[in-house]
Every structure is written in C-alpha cells, then in structure tokens.
Amino acid sequence: MPKKAKETFGSEKDMKKETKKVANRTEKEANSLAKKATARKTTSKKNNKTAVKASAASSLKKKKEASSKKAKATSKVAKKTTASRKSVKKIVDVPEHYDLPYHYNQTIVKILAQTPKTLFVYWDVSENDRLNYEKQYGNDFFNNTVPFLRVKNETYGYSFDVDVDDFANGWYIHVEDPKSNYSVELHRKQRQFVAKVIDAPVYITSSNNIETPNDHILFDSMSDTIYFRNIKTNQISNKNITNIYLLRNTGKIYNIYNLYKEMYKSENVNSIFDLNNPSSGNHTSTFK
Numbered sequence: 347m348p349k350k351a352k353e354t355f356g357s358e359k360d361m362k363k364e365t366k367k368v369a370n371r372t373e374k375e376a377n378s379l380a381k382k383a384t385a386r387k388t389t390s391k392k393n394n395k396t397a398v399k400a401s402a403a404s405s406l407k408k409k410k411e412a413s414s415k416k417a418k419a420t421s422k423v424a425k426k427t428t429a430s431r432k433s434v435k436k437i438v439d440v441p442e443h444y445d446l447p448y449h450y451n452q453t454i455v456k457i458l459a460q461t462p463k464t465l466f467v468y469w470d471v472s473e474n475d476r477l478n479y480e481k482q483y484g485n486d487f488f489n490n491t492v493p494f495l496r497v498k499n500e501t502y503g504y505s506f507d508v509d510v511d512d513f514a515n516g517w518y519i520h521v522e523d524p525k526s527n528y529s530v531e532l533h534r535k536q537r538q539f540v541a542k543v544i545d546a547p548v549y550i551t552s553s554n555n556i557e558t559p560n561d562h563i564l565f566d567s568m569s570d571t572i573y574f575r576n577i578k579t580n581q582i583s584n585k586n587i588t589n590i591y592l593l594r595n596t597g598k599i600y601n602i603y604n605l606y607k608e609m610y611k612s613e614n615v616n617s618i619f620d621l622n623n624p625s626s627g628n629h630t631s632t633f634k
Contacts, residue, residue, distance in 0.1 A: 448515065449470065451470070452470055453472045453475045454551065455495075455531070455550075455553040456553055456554060458556070459556050459559065462524035462559050462560060463521050463522070463524055464519070465497070465520075465528060465556075466518055467517050468515055469495075471532075471550060479548070483544055488512075490540045490543045491535060491537055491543065491544065492512055492537050493532060493550075494509045495532060495533075496531040497530055498528065499528055500528065501523070524560055525558060525561075528556055529552060529554070529555045530553040531550075532549075532551050532553075533549055535548075570587065572584065
C-alpha cells in the first residue's frame with residue numbers, strides 16, 4: 347500500500363477519535379448544564395417554599411397581633427361596661443333631679459307671699475302676644491322698652507312701681523304693710539336714650555290677689571308655755587315664756603321677729619338670716 351494512503355487512513359482514524367472526544371465532551375457539557383439547571387430549579391423551589399413559609403408565618407403573626415389587639419379592646423370595653431354598670435347602679439340610688447323650664451309660653455303674672463313683708467312675683471309673656479305687640483308697636487317694641495311691676499295695696503289704697511330686669515322672670519318685693527291684700531300688674535315702659543316706640547306705659551297683664559299674713563302674734567290668753575309645729579316634720583315642740591320680761595309687759599301683741607330673737611338668743615339669728623327675707627341664707631339679700 348502506498349505511503350500516502352496510510353497517512354490518509356491514519357488521519358481518518360484520528361478524526362474519528364477526535365469526533366468521539368468532541369461528542370463525549372459535548373455530552374458531558376450537556377449533562378453539566380442539565381445538572382446546573384436542575385440545581386437552579388431545586389434552589390428556586392426551595393426559595394419559593396421558604397418564601398411561602400415566611401409569608402405564612404408573617405400572616406399568622408399579623409393574625410395573632412390582630413387577635414391580641416381585639417382581645418385587649420374587648421377587655422377594655424368589658425371593663426368600661428362593668429364600670430358603667432356599677433356607676434348606673436350607684437346613680438339609681440340617687441333621686442332624680444329636674445330643672446324647671448324657664449319659659450311656659452303663657453302670658454301670666456303671679457304673686458306669692460313669702461313672709462308678712464316679702465312678696466315673690468313671677469311672670470311670662472307668650473310668643474303670640476309678643477308678635478301681636480310687635481305688630482302694634484313695631485319690631486323694636488321689646489328692644490326699646492323695659493318691664494316694671496306695679497304693686498297695689500288694696501287694703502290701704504296705694505300703689506308703687508318696681509323696675510325689674512328684662513332677662514328675669516321672677517322678683518322679690520319688700521312691702522311695708524303686713525296683713526294686707528296685694529295685687530301686681532306687669533307693664534312695659536319706654537327705655538331711655540333709644541328710639542321712641544311708645545308714649546305711655548303699655549299694660550300687659552294682672553296677677554291674682556293675695557292677703558299677706560300678720561307679722562305679730564296675738565295671744566288669746568296668757569300662759570306659761572307656747573307651742574310650735576314644724577311644718578316639715580309635723581312635730582310639735584314647746585317653749586316656756588315666763589322668763590321673757592318684754593312679753594310680760596307688752597300685753598297680748600308681740601312682734602314675731604323680736605319674740606324669736608328673745609326666745610333663741612343663742613342662735614345669733616342676725617348673723618345667719620335676714621328675717622325680712624328668710625330665703626337669704628348665709629348672706630343678706632339684696633331684694634328688700
């Protein structure tokens with residue numbers, strides 16, 4: 347066989363070997379790539395599982411926190427409800443209190459005798475009457491006028507006026523004569539230094555008639571003891587008066603205030619009450 351042919355054959359054999367090597371190497375690379383891809387998938391799955399577990403753990407944690415907050419809120423509400431129930435139980439034992447309405451929407455004036463020389467007067471003017479006065483005298487009638495009370499002593503035939511506050515609906519009035527019949531009229535007069543709306547006082551309404559009590563004690567017969575009845579408790583007590591010098595020398599009539607001071611010297615009445623206005627309490631009343 348020629349030499350050149352041998353070289354060619356050798357060359358083909360080498361080529362087959364080389365081809366086989368290349369094929370083996372390619373297969374190894376392919377296997378390596380496949381292993382890497384598999385490893386990546388495994389890692390990705392593990393990461394996904396870890397992420398899912400972490401997400402589930404986070405969600406569970408949030409649920410626990412929400413549940414804890416809800417439990418705390420429920421506990422607070424329960425405590426408040428319990429405290430409220432306790433306070434309600436306490437309040438139930440307290441008597442109910444209601445304020446009297448300021449306005450009854452009636453045109454009235456009433457008079458009461460608080461003491462022999464103190465009257466209490468209260469009044470009101472309805473909305474309809476207010477509108478009628480504004481129609482008759484103008485819209486500024488109540489702004490440009492002020493109220494006053496005309497007190498009439500029917501027993502002795504005289505009267506006097508008392509200026510009252512336009513924001514008030516009651517007033518204490520001091521009178522000089524006990525044991526007398528009184529009535530009161532409500533009027534309005536022109537306010538000073540404002541636009542004129544009326545020429546003379548406008549009559550609004552009149553009160554009931556009352557008789558004020560005596561301011562003295564009349565003894566039908568002299569005795570050593572006088573009796574008192576407490577109008578709140580209805581209990582009767584007595585007081586020996588034989589040691590009261592003034593009473594023994596004045597006869598049957600004695601001023602009730604002086605008698606009280608004489609009988610109860612230890613009470614120091616003047617420092618506690620103004621006897622002309624018993625509602626004064628621990629101060630002297632300005633309503634005289």
